[in-house]
Amino acid sequence: MNFEFNEEQMMLKDSIVKWAQDNYSFEQRCVSADSADGFSRAHWATFAELGWLSVPFAEQYGGYGGSVIDLAAIMQEFGKALVTEPIVPTMVLFGSALSGATNETVKSEVIPQIIDGTVFGALAVYESQSRFDMSNIITSANNDSGSYKINGAKSVVLGGGLADKLLVLARTSGEQMDTDGLSLFLVDASDSGVSKATYSLMDGQLAADITFDNALGVLVTELGEAYEPLNDSLQNAQVALCAEASGIMETLNLTTVEYTKTRKQFGVPISSFQALQHRMVDTFMAYEQVKSLLVGTLCELTDDKTSKARASKLVNALRTLTAKNGKLIGDEAIQLHGGMGLTDELSVGHYVKRMMMINLMFGNADFYQERFNNVSYA
Incomplete structure (x- = not known):
């Protein structure tokens, strides 16, 4: 194949x-x-x-x-x-x-x-109490003479500070933890009811905490039925993040190997030390594992015969392995570069920070491991 x-x-x-x-x-x-x-x-x-x-x-x-x-x-x-x-x-x-x-x-x-x-856009889903649960939503949207008024707050909205348009997940019915009763709305970021607090994340990307006070929203999904379609739509986004992380892993491995060929200790390059060679083999294999699972997941997702449950299982597995192996590769890259790996003047630390942020988007390794364990093949 x-x-x-x-x-x-x-x-x-x-x-x-x-x-x-x-x-x-x-x-x-x-x-x-x-x-x-x-x-x-x-x-x-x-x-x-x-x-x-x-x-x-x-x-x-x-x-x-x-x-x-x-x-x-x-x-x-x-x-x-x-x-x-x-x-x-x-x-x-x-x-x-x-x-x-x-x-x-x-x-x-x-x-x-x-x-x-x-147009710059941002997806405003999670709230301060949500953790990684997309159904834990308090923000509400009420129908006011045919228009929807949105009230509530969203936390750590990636790109929210500079966004022209916002897609906001809000509750139109049901209780706080219900997956039913959630709807997705398009909100103009310049609306007088929208206020932002913008800040930089660890990797330098901008995020914002956004408050909505009777902000006007346009319904873009079926009323009260946004949870499943949004979850399905974000599946490709999850894979895209893992693909970005695989590119980072490959770069970190190549950069680290090249550095060990030039860094000398006891008069010889540290790449000649067998113990370090073993560690670099471990990081290479960790990257290859992620790369292989990424390829397998892509093949399954583009196969019409793949069930929804199987697709979810594979994406959860990919997110879990990406987070765990990404941490290993990042830790080794920092340590093998010594103190230089922690400085802003060297690219290694910036790559590691970005990978750490990717591994926390929508859930960490433990979160996706649990989801993987709880989803059966269908």
Whole structure:
């Protein structure tokens, strides 16, 4: 069986590699990360021009019509480049949730704006009491003469500070922990009822705590039935995050091996020490395990015969292995670089921080391990 990316996917990957080599050195990346926005708007415009922002969207909205495999292909390269641009908040999270919505009027208006780079979006789901439970929602949406008014607060909204549009999960009926009664709404971030507190996360990405006070929302899903569709839509986003993490793991391994060939102790490169060779083999195998499970998951997700339960089981397994092996690779990269691995002047620490944040998005290793244990194949 052929597990290689096809020609078009390789062209997408190569275009990102070439662009990063010419325009995104570690020093250039740091300049973008230290700007007021935390990224370069000029680079974002380039992403749109080159068609990268169109990859996961259907052709009817002007998209590339790519599958989850196409999305994973580009996310691996974005992970290797360690881009600070809001690919995950806008294209992956906001875009995935919007693609799974049922309001065609909103989709036809907003998705083309994501593709051409004129709109930044954010997905506002979790609240301070939610932990990793997407059904634990207090934020409410009440029908007021045909319009929905949203009240409540959302925590750690990725990309929320700079977002033009927000997709907000709110309760329209039921109790706090019910999966029924949840609806998804599109909210204009400039609405007078929206207030934000923006801050930087450990990896330099921006997030925001957002409060809604009678903010006007447009219903984009069936009333009270957003939980399952949103959960399904975010499945591809979960895989995309793991693909990004695999790109980071590969880069960390290559960087660490190269460093051990130049760092000398007792007059010889430390790469000649058998104990360190064993540790580098362990990290290489850890990356290969994640890579193999990622490929297997992609194959299953694009197979029409794969059941929903099996797909969920595989994604949970992938998230668990990515978190556990990612921690091993990150820890070893830091330690084998010595004190330098902790400095901001070296790229290693930045890659590790980004991987740590990925491993906490929507749940940690223990959370996904438990979900894996509790989901049976069907």
